[in-house]
Amino acid sequence: MAVSPVELRLADVARAGFQELGGSRELLGELAAQLDKPVMQVLNGFVGVADPDAALTPILRLVEQHQDRARALDSASLARFCLLVGASPALGNFFIRHPERLEQILAGGGRVIGLDEARSELLRAIGAAPDALPGTPLTAEAGWVALRTRYRELLAELSLYDLLAGRDGRATDVFEEVAHCLSDLAAAAIDASLQVARATLLAGESGPPIQAERLAAVRLGIVGMGKCGAQELNVVSDVDVIFVVDSADESVVEGEALIRYGTRLASETMRGIQDPALEPPLWELDPNLRPEGRQGPLVRTPGSMQAYYSRWAKAWEFQALLKARPLAGDLELAADFTRDTREAVWTSASRTDFVGSVQRMRQRVTEHIADEDLEVQLKLGPGGLRDIEFSAQLLQLVHGQYDDRLHVAGTLDALRALVEGGYIARADGERLGADYRLLRVLEHRLQLQDLRRTAIMPTGDDELRVLARASGLAATGSDLRALWEETKREVRKLHLKIFYAPLLSAVAALPDEELVLGSDAALARLSSIGFRDPAGAMRHLAALTRGTTRRARIRRNLMPVLLGWLSNGTDPDYGLLAFRRVSEANLGSPWYLRLLRDGTDAAERLMRVLSSSRFTADLLESIPDAVAWLERDEHLAPRALAPLVEEMRSLASRRDTAAEAAVSLRAVHRREVLRLAMGRVTGVLSDAQVSGGLDAAHTALLDALLSAVRRDSAGSAPAGFELALIGMGRFGGGELGFASDIDLVAVYRGGAGENEGAAASPEAVSRYAMKIVGELRSLVSDPKFPVDLDFDLRPEGKNGPIARSLESYRSYYARWSVTWEAQALLRARAVAGDAALGKDFMTLADELRFPPQFPEDRVREVRRMKARVEAERLPRGGDPRRQLKLGPGGVSDVEWLVQLLQLEHGGAHESLRTVSTLGALASAVKLDLIDATDAEQLEESWEFASSVRSALKLWNGRGGDFLPTDWNDLEGITGVLGWESGRTTELEERWLTVSRRARKVTERVFFGYAEGERFPLQ
Incomplete structure (x- = not known):
């Protein structure tokens, strides 16, 4: 005898998760009476259900319409039915229409179904349709209903398995298994629909009938793409396919007839899955990833496919083919297609601007999202599933040119392979994998509710509460919202880090032979890109990449790109040697290789520093952890005097003797000089900033x-x-x-x-x-x-x-x-x-230095001293015009001229009382002591000479005051200055030009010579 609803307390109803307490208590009493069970036993079946209120009505309707079947359910089966319908009211409505296997499904407690079993079940279902007489073709309508009904029964079993795992907190653990099963179910459904389609065409239900012999000769291979191809399908999603058609007997059907029959067969197969019928469609069978998309023919022959992909396909089409696999129909024909396109897929990254095109495509996907959906898009929005998928796919396509281990279709399989291969950090890969599972579970639960495609996260408290309970990922709706926001932020951060890493574009552009270390082609390549000792370089490479550890694999992945960047420097041989030394010094630093692989600029900057500046490379060997500064410009910025003084005084105060203090102080000083040198060689710092930092x-x-x-x-x-x-x-x-x-x-x-x-x-x-x-x-x-x-x-x-x-x-x-x-x-x-x-x-x-008067005899004395310096101190044997310091138009000319102006006028003008050469020159212009054009020419020469002297020191570590005549040294200077290679003649011509102009000003303004007089050193 059922308990009266009055005896069911509202508190009990609330604890079970119901929101409409009064109405639910009344309906629970009615349900208990219909089932002839105690009301508390019925209520307990709703505990832990995602949405008890939504589940109650369809369950009550099923009991009313199929009372005998409902009363046969024991307590465990009833609880499972509540769990299933609470997460998917749509499946509850399905069982109202088709209750035949409900008791069997619930008693089984849910299960996963393999591909062979799913095919067998669905093919048996369409063969057992009520109006199908033995030996006669199946009608389209009956076949569709039978297929869709049995499919949803199998889907209910899988969903029950998934939901029970979710209730135990294992939803993300079973995700891959569930997604794999959904993909198998889809493949089996398409195969069954293809069988109905063949029967339909034979019977002439849609257009003229096709002779059995002709239809039998039509081979239709169905290639799975997207998530189904990768065996990670959603509960309800478009199933992307490509249809390939061929003839089993060209004497029976070929040419236009083959295409026509293949098109009808493919179209009818699609109708069986997605056209309206007594039983609603399953999902959309989408062929728009085919060549030419919607505008292209629905089916193509293998030859037509090959011609298209070899001549016309765009980058995104090869990215799509990454997930292609034989799905249904003629599996041999579909397998031939995937095999024939593999090489094109894995060489597509070498196409011009491949990486850029993929990156822009991801941006366009985001741009096309409606503003109101941007922040709630689980799939396409920033921090969503597409960010993870695009990151993995781009890395696969770029590095998969050379590493077969990356030739996998699934996103999670790809992340595991990328981690194992050392292409992404283990922590990053594992984090992305966990985030992907979480987002996919949420997507599954959203789609399960109404059995419709959706990827929009709810914003309302009630909807979030239901989703949290359905997924088992959070206790409350607010907790789920926080988890979702945190996951989005993390995914977006990792996506930006990986997807836009500069190594991707560099690897994509590598010639093939660079990846085969030790080969003759690699030796020739090393020589061709500027290594003077390719055999020596190969020895360094062997030392750097030797071994089977993950660290060695990462270095092997990096080296081809790093070699290209080293070759952009003036001395790649020394750069490679220095890189080996720095790498060995950082052997115990877990961040080092991760920085080079994942950093935005660090790897390229390091190669530039090591191959362009011996001065910096030598310093870096003594402070190898300074490599980390290369990642961010602010780490290369000069430190201000006050904090440096404070740091050094603090260090000195903690040492017992001055000698001990000196060791620590010199290390800090060396560190700061290295910071400035790295900043200058990488172009982050100007010469003026370097001056301030050195001071x-x-x-x-x-x-x-x-x-x-x-x-x-x-x-x-x-x-x-x-x-x-x-x-x-x-x-x-x-x-x-x-x-x-x-x-x-x-x-x-x-x-x-x-x-x-x-x-x-x-x-x-x-x-x-x-x-x-x-x-x-x-x-x-x-x-x-x-x-x-x-x-x-x-x-x-x-x-x-x-x-x-x-x-x-x-x-x-x-x-x-x-x-x-x-x-x-x-x-x-x-x-x-x-x-x-x-x-x-x-x-x-x-x-x-600033006397009230500076008489003419002292002016003449300064001029005589300058002439004497030029006559006596210029080194013999060298071309004085190449002397940056003492030569005509050099640093000395400018400084002596400015200093004479200060001596003459500093007593009267406070603005001239500065220790800065350029500051005094600027003041002299304002005081009309020198023409602005003359001052500009002096400043240009002084700055250029100063810059070249510094660059020479950075380049060879020795420095010098002469502009070198050796081409290699000139190339080294241009490299430090950030000029393109091959501009050595321009460097020489520029110095000779600016110094000649400055010398003319010096002779006229400093020495007081008139135009046309004979000048010293001319």
Whole structure:
């Protein structure tokens, strides 16, 4: 006896998951009465169901219309039926129409069905249609109904299996098995529909009948494409196919008749799946991936297919063929088609702009989504299934040219193969695989509800709650929304990382022989792309790629592309050697190969650095983890002075001695110089940025190291002792390049107080100061990176004491100073040590370098000194026109001219009181001291000479002041400057042009010669 609905509490109904409590309680009571079961037992069947409210009505209708069948269901079967209908009210309505196998399906608890069994079941179903007499053809309508009915019964069994797994939290675990089974069901349904189609054409139900002999000679191969081809089909999805037709007997049917019969047979097969009938269509059988799409013929012969794909097919068509497999009909004919197109598929990536075309196609897919659907598209939107599928397919097509292990159709199989082959990071591949399963489970559950194609995520709370319960992926609708948003973000991030990796385009464009290391063709290729010692290069390659580990596989995948990038540099042989050393140094760094493979710019930039700059490559070997900086521009940006000083002072304070501090400080200094060198060679930094960065690095090193040296000897320091370092030359002017010296002078004061009870004599203070400076010079020298402090600009030059007191400087300048020393002070700047003393020294320097008057005799003296420098200091034997520093129009010409203007007018014009050459030149233009055009020509020559000197240092590690005559060195300079290869003549001509113009300005403005006079060095 059924329990009265009054005895069923609303709280019990709510706990079961119902939303409409009052109405549901009444219907549950009615259902219990119809089934003659206790109402609580009936209610328990709805616990855990996705949408109990939606399930209740179709179940009640089935019980009313088929009471005997319904009452035969035990409690377990009833609960399974509730679970099935709660997730798919559409299947509930199906069983109202066709309840015959319901009890058997529910008792079985769901199952997966293999291809052979599915074919057998569906073919048996169409052969057992009620109006089919033995030996007579099956009618189309009856065949369609029988096929679709049995298909949905099998689908219900599979769905029940899937839902039960989902209730246990295993929906993503069984996804591949379920998708494989759905693909098999589709193949079996198409085969069955083809059999109905043949019977229909024989009987003449659609058009004129075809003779049995002629129809038997028509071979129709059906090739599965898309998800069905990859055996990862949805619950309801278009099943993409291509029809191939051939004749089994050309004496019976051929030519136009073959195409005509094949077209009718294919069309009728499609009708059996998708045309309206008493039992609704299953899904759409879509042939639009065929050659020429909708505009092309529905069927083609094998010869026609081959001609099309060899001549006319576009990149996307080969991408589509990636998933092609024999599906139904004449499987041998379909297999021949897939086999004949394999080579074209796996060589398609070598087509011009293949990678770009695939990337643009993905963008177009997103652009065509309606605005209101963009963020809820599970399939096509950003972070959706297409992002994962396109990422995997593009990697397959690019690398599959050379690796047969990637010749798989399924997305998950492809991700596994790509991970195993080292083409994507293991974590990335596993994450994408997990995300793909999750998204596909959501898609399956959405489509199962109404048995219709959809990929739109619901936004309403009720719909999300139902989907969460159906999938078992989240406890609530809000949890599912959060999970979906997080998955989208992760998928999109990984897609952008993988899909737009620069390695893809580079690999796609590789000649085949580059992938066969050790072959004669590879040796010839190495030679042809610029390796002077291909045998030596091959030895390095063998060392880099030896072994069977995943690390070795990744290196093998990378090397062909890296070799191409190395060849773009001036010295690929040295670059490859340096790459081997850097790689060995980073052997234990898990991020290293991942960065080269997945990084946006790192790999290409590293190859450029190593093959274009020995200076940088040598430094990089001592700091191999600096490779990581190449991924992002901001990591190559020069660091500001303040944080560098803070870092170095902190390091020094934690070391017991100055010698120990010096080791750490030199490492930081070397690190910063390397950062600047990498930034310049890669084109991230300008020469002006490099100058600022070098100034900060040198200044911070001197500051911290001087503090450490003084701390070590603090016990013997004279009372009140102060020491300051004054930058001179290009260091003082903040205009350093990689080839610049670090010019300094040292000044001290103090020592009048007592030390250990005795007054320090001036001599003792002097000795102490020179000891400090000597230790500084010794400790700053870096065995791995030469850093020399040049004190030659001090009073009396090399013959004078290396450090003087402030009063000694004052006395010397008052009595003995000559004009060149005042000129040298124009770029003096306090850089380290005691700030007050540095400031006082600069006050003294101002008195000399910016005098109120600079008489004509001193002007003539400056000119004579310049002429003497040109006559005596230019190296003999070299072409003076190629001298970047002292030659005509070189750095010296510009600086002497600017400095003369400062000496003459700096006392009257504060804007000229700057240590910057170009800053003073700009001020001189504003003060009308020099013509703007003349200043522009001077600036151009000075900047170009400075840039070339730095580039030469970066290129060969040695530097020099002459523009080389050797072609290889000239090519190296152009490479560092970022010029295209082969512009060495242009480099020479440009220097000769800008220096000639600057020299004319120098002769006219500095020397005061009139046009046409004979000039020095002309």
